[in-house]
Amino acid sequence: MGDGPMFQLHRTVVLVGMMGSGKTAIGRALAARLAVPFVDSDSAIEEAAALTIAEIFERDGEAFFREREAEVLRRLLSGPPGIVSTGGGAFLAERNRDAIAEMGVAVWLNADLRTLWERVRHKDTRPLLRTANPKATLTALFEARNPIYSLAGLRITVGRTASIDETTQNVIDTLATRPDILEKNL
Numbered sequence: 001m002g003d004g005p006m007f008q009l010h011r012t013v014v015l016v017g018m019m020g021s022g023k024t025a026i027g028r029a030l031a032a033r034l035a036v037p038f039v040d041s042d043s044a045i046e047e048a049a050a051l052t053i054a055e056i057f058e059r060d061g062e063a064f065f066r067e068r069e070a071e072v073l074r075r076l077l078s079g080p081p082g083i084v085s086t087g088g089g090a091f092l093a094e095r096n097r098d099a100i101a102e103m104g105v106a107v108w109l110n111a112d113l114r115t116l117w118e119r120v121r122h123k124d125t126r127p128l129l130r131t132a133n134p135k136a137t138l139t140a141l142f143e144a145r146n147p148i149y150s151l152a153g154l155r156i157t158v159g160r161t162a163s164i165d166e167t168t169q170n171v172i173d174t175l176a177t178r179p180d181i182l183e184k185n186l
Contacts, residue, residue: 005034005035005185006184006185007034007035007172007176007182007184007185008182008183008185009034009036009081009082009182010081010180010181010182010183011081011103011104011105011180011181012076012077012079012082012084012103012104012105013030013081013082013084013104013105013107013171013175013181014073014077014084014085014086014091014100014104014106015027015030015083015084015085015086015107015109016086016090016091016100016107016108016149016152017088017108017109017110017111017149017158018088018111018138018141018145018146018149019087019088019116019129019138020111020115020116020117020119020120021109021110021111021116021158022109022111022119022158022164023040023085023086023109024085025164026085026109026164026167026171027040027083027084027085029164029165029168030083030168030171030172031082031083033168033172034083034172034182036080036082036083037080037082037083038082038083038084038085039076039082039083039084039085040084040085041069041072041073041076041084041085041086041087042085042086042087044076045068045069045072048068048072049068053065053087056068066089066093069086069087069089069090069093069096070093070095070096070099073086073090073099073100074099077100077102077104078103081104084104088141088145091106091148091149091152092145092148105153105154105178106151106152106153106154107152107153107154107155107156107174107175108149108150108152108154108155108156109156109158110146110149110156110157110158111158111160112160113139113142114160115158115160116138116142117135117138120134120138121134121135154174154175154178156170156171156174
């Protein structure tokens, strides 16, 4: 083993998927393992606006938020390779999918509906689930979005009982099948 890092990341990895699929937790762990920067695009938007996502939605509307999201994503993709986690809606926009495919790689964290519901049902931080029947809302979002998430360059199945470490290792193993994205230093 040399003294340098075990891996060389050549392209920014953008984690996409439903709310509750683990994009932020896996993103942080992945960045730590690969010794690259991690940015949560929602946090970057909140920082730039000095408002929460929920406040931006309420004050300026979803269209305005999606504009900021596209700008932030493009900026993150133009920087040095790192790990980016996105809000659940980011990958739905064709311009974002194109930017990610051109400058990085999308990795879909594919969790089943039961797992997602178990993870989000007790949180009130999800503006899209502030409805009379949040489970029905989540189900409708899941059915509408999964065909679009499936357009991601790479897919990881998130096991219901898998730990953050196990899922992170799964992502690394999958990325390492693409030396143009993640190269193992020998």
